Amino acid sequence: MKIVPARHWGQWLVAVILTAAVGFLGTMVLSSPNVAWSSIPLYLFDGTILEGIKLTILFTVLSMVISVIAGAVLAMMRLSSNPVINGFACLYVWFFRGTPLLVQIIFWFNIQLFIPSIDIGPLHVETNAIITAFVAALLALSLDEAAYMAEIMRGGLLAVDDGQREAAVALGYTPSQTMLRIIFPQALRVIIPPIGNQTISMLKTTSLVSVVAAQDLLTRAQNIYAKNFLIIELLIVASIWYLVMTTVASILQYLIERRLGRATNEAPVIWRTVQRLLRAEGSKG
Numbered sequence: 693m694k695i696v697p698a699r700h701w702g703q704w705l706v707a708v709i710l711t712a713a714v715g716f717l718g719t720m721v722l723s724s725p726n727v728a729w730s731s732i733p734l735y736l737f738d739g740t741i742l743e744g745i746k747l748t749i750l751f752t753v754l755s756m757v758i759s760v761i762a763g764a765v766l767a768m769m770r771l772s773s774n775p776v777i778n779g780f781a782c783l784y785v786w787f788f789r790g791t792p793l794l795v796q797i798i799f800w801f802n803i804q805l806f807i808p809s810i811d812i813g814p815l816h817v818e819t820n821a822i823i824t825a826f827v828a829a830l831l832a833l834s835l836d837e838a839a840y841m842a843e844i845m846r847g848g849l850l851a852v853d854d855g856q857r858e859a860a861v862a863l864g865y866t867p868s869q870t871m872l873r874i875i876f877p878q879a880l881r882v883i884i885p886p887i888g889n890q891t892i893s894m895l896k897t898t899s900l901v902s903v904v905a906a907q908d909l910l911t912r913a914q915n916i917y918a919k920n921f922l923i924i925e926l927l928i929v930a931s932i933w934y935l936v937m938t939t940v941a942s943i944l945q946y947l948i949e950r951r952l953g954r955a956t957n958e959a960p961v962i963w964r965t966v967q968r969l970l971r972a973e974g975s976k977g
Contacts, residue, residue, distance in 0.1 A: 735922075735925065740915070740916060754834070763841025766784060767846040784842075788835060793900060825907075833894070860874045899934075
């Protein structure tokens with residue numbers, strides 16, 4: 693009996709329509725006389741653009757490091773039985789997830805309007821000297837992202853079975869040892885993928901700091917096209933670099949997830965500890 697696979701004519705029709713639409717739009721863009729395509733390679737490796745890329749990466753790395761640390765602390769506070777600590781963490785997450793990041797960036801940049809100086813005893817410091825455009829952007833990015841990291845961390849910690857905690861207590865582990873050696877390593881498998889997604893998102897979100905002229909990639913591109921009026925060309929250059937950075941970040945995320953995935957079939961940490969203890973007792977007997 694000859695098996696004839698079903699022909700999905702509807703899917704092929706949709707594929708043809710999509711191909712034609714993309715080809716038509718691509719032809720329109722590439723044939724546009726208003727885009728100086730020859731200018732794009734000239735600015736792709738321009739020194740000003742490269743400096744903006746470095747600052748964009750710096751914003752991403754620093755804000756993610758700060759937000760992960762702050763998010764871990766906030767997640768612990770959310771899981772606390774103390775109503776004051778838990779309430780503070782809930783309020784923080786509610787506030788920063790509920791206000792637009794762009795508003796936060798502008799707020800920190802203009803904080804000197806109502807706090808013109810910081811006075812601690814004889815110490816007098818102008819706020820503008822501390823909260824520069826870079827610091828304002830970094831504060832906004834980090835504090836906003838910390839709220840999302842707190843929920844990601846809390847979800848990962850709650851994903852670990854309660855039996856792991858109970859077994860750790862039975863073996864004499866302290867709460868800190870239980871968290872660092874038993875709970876957190878297992879929660880990493882749940883936490884790492886969304887952290888990777890947030891990092892990729894942060895690479896693009898840093899473009900918002902251009903509103904305070906923080907000299908990131910988009911700000912540098914805007915500064916250039918404000919002089920030569922090659923608006924579309926410079927935006928294409930910035931888009932190409934954003935695509936390159938997010939692609940590299942996506943590859944790194946995939947490699948990390950694959951490395952963690954190799955351990956999914958391994959016995960839980962606490963069970964391996966129990967097995968070692970049982971073998972030790974058997975050897976003594």
